[in-house]
Amino acid sequence: MKKDSKIVSAGRDKHFTQGIVNPPIYRASTVVFDSLEHMHQASLKKADGALFYGRRGTPTQFALQQAIAELEGGAGCALFPSGTAAIAGVLLSFLKAGDHLLMVDSVYEPTRDLCDQLLSGYGISTSYYDPMIGDELASLIQTNTKAVFFESPGSITMEVQDIPKLCQIAHQFNCITLLDNTWASPINCRPFTMGIDISIQSITKYVAGHSDVMMGSATANPKYWRQLQQHSYLLGQCVSADDSYLALRGLRTLSVRLQQQANNALKVANWLALRPEVDHLRHPSFSECPGHDFYERDFSGGNGLFSVVLKPAPSVAIKALVDDMQFFKLGFSWGGFESLLLWIQGIDKIRTATHWDSSFPLLRLHIGLEDADDLIADLALGFDRFHQAISSAK
Numbered sequence: 323m324k325k326d327s328k329i330v331s332a333g334r335d336k337h338f339t340q341g342i343v344n345p346p347i348y349r350a351s352t353v354v355f356d357s358l359e360h361m362h363q364a365s366l367k368k369a370d371g372a373l374f375y376g377r378r379g380t381p382t383q384f385a386l387q388q389a390i391a392e393l394e395g396g397a398g399c400a401l402f403p404s405g406t407a408a409i410a411g412v413l414l415s416f417l418k419a420g421d422h423l424l425m426v427d428s429v430y431e432p433t434r435d436l437c438d439q440l441l442s443g444y445g446i447s448t449s450y451y452d453p454m455i456g457d458e459l460a461s462l463i464q465t466n467t468k469a470v471f472f473e474s475p476g477s478i479t480m481e482v483q484d485i486p487k488l489c490q491i492a493h494q495f496n497c498i499t500l501l502d503n504t505w506a507s508p509i510n511c512r513p514f515t516m517g518i519d520i521s522i523q524s525i526t527k528y529v530a531g532h533s534d535v536m537m538g539s540a541t542a543n544p545k546y547w548r549q550l551q552q553h554s555y556l557l558g559q560c561v562s563a564d565d566s567y568l569a570l571r572g573l574r575t576l577s578v579r580l581q582q583q584a585n586n587a588l589k590v591a592n593w594l595a596l597r598p599e600v601d602h603l604r605h606p607s608f609s610e611c612p613g614h615d616f617y618e619r620d621f622s623g624g625n626g627l628f629s630v631v632l633k634p635a636p637s638v639a640i641k642a643l644v645d646d647m648q649f650f651k652l653g654f655s656w657g658g659f660e661s662l663l664l665w666i667q668g669i670d671k672i673r674t675a676t677h678w679d680s681s682f683p684l685l686r687l688h689i690g691l692e693d694a695d696d697l698i699a700d701l702a703l704g705f706d707r708f709h710q711a712i713s714s715a716k
């Protein structure tokens with residue numbers, strides 16, 4: 323089945339939907355049983371979709387779990403109250419005191435903070451590697467290295483990793499391979515055919531897609547699914563039926579939103595590429611983006627998120643550009659229907675295995691569903707303010 327058809331049908335088992343198009347929102351803590359025997363039977367199947375207790379989910383959550391597992395191509399999917407909780411849940415489910423984790427240097431900043439500020443105290447050590455490392459990864463694997471974590475494209479700097487090759491190396495040393503697959507969403511790459519054992523999504527982003535839900539997921543291959551399911555359950559991780567409903571509702575339009583946002587983003591990026599203020603683009607479709615060839619090989623589509631690196635410019639100019647935008651709002655996160663702009667400072671402080679020259683300002687853009695021409699006009703006025711700020715500072 324092609325991905326657009328799968329997006330419509332995934333998780334719509336009659337068992338969950340009762341025959342209507344979307345599953346009902348089952349709000350539940352307690353499940354009541356007809357008899358001791360019924361309770362016993364439910365207990366035997368509590369990890370396999372029987373109604374047992376609210377924390378284990380209801381058909382609303384089950385429908386979403388099945389949809390994501392099916393789209394990503396894994397054996398099962400666990401839900402978490404945020405993408406960050408999914409990352410923490412996976413790391414805590416598979417690492418223990420004495421283990422070593424190899425973490426990509428271009429990782430989402432809160433993931434780095436989790437490793438450095440929390441896991442370190444549990445006796446789990448982390449070292450960071452260059453996202454473009456290639457064969458050299460083998461030389462960083464220690465006798466206690468248990469897992470290799472990928473994020474591709476990386477946060478902010480957008481390096482695309484050679485996932486199949488790096489997974490092959492990791493598996494030679496019996497390391498589990500973990501991927502923060504949020505940028506690709508569940509439909510634009512095939513993590514399990516590339517050698518990933520567990521694929522993590524911030525559902526908050528494109529799956530929910532409307533800036534109104536916080537949620538995360540982790541989907542595992544058959545080898546690791548039961549451990550992921552059991553350990554995330556032990557950690558008490560669960561999500562509400564209401565949020566699951568919103569995530570499912572967002573999911574159905576994921577493909578058309580991504581295509582439209584990717585098209586808009588390409589128009590804006592092509593315009594930016596010709597601007598004299600721009601040094602280069604960090605957009606996987608552009609050859610100057612590290613790992614562009616891996617992107618062409620491994621991904622079946624893009625989205626609205628990319629970065630633009632400007633030539634060195636005074637802070638007042640960047641501030642004048644970023645303030646007073648009409649369509650681009652100043653805000654964290656991405657994946658909604660609206661355009662966002664961030665001036666990201668201090669990147670050199672969140673990179674330890676690679677070098678970033680912070681004299682080149684970086685703007686991260688999330689392109690929404692507005693008309694691309696309006697977005698370009700908004701940026702053009704921003705660059706006018708940028709130059710005005712430079713001349714009035716003289």
Ligand SMILES: *Cc1c(COP(=O)(O)O)cnc(C)c1O
Binds near residue numbers: 405504525526536
């Ligand atoms: C936003 C984001 C997360 C965290 O997701 P939340 O749902 O906000 O906790 C994790 N990884 C990546 C790549 C992200 O962009």
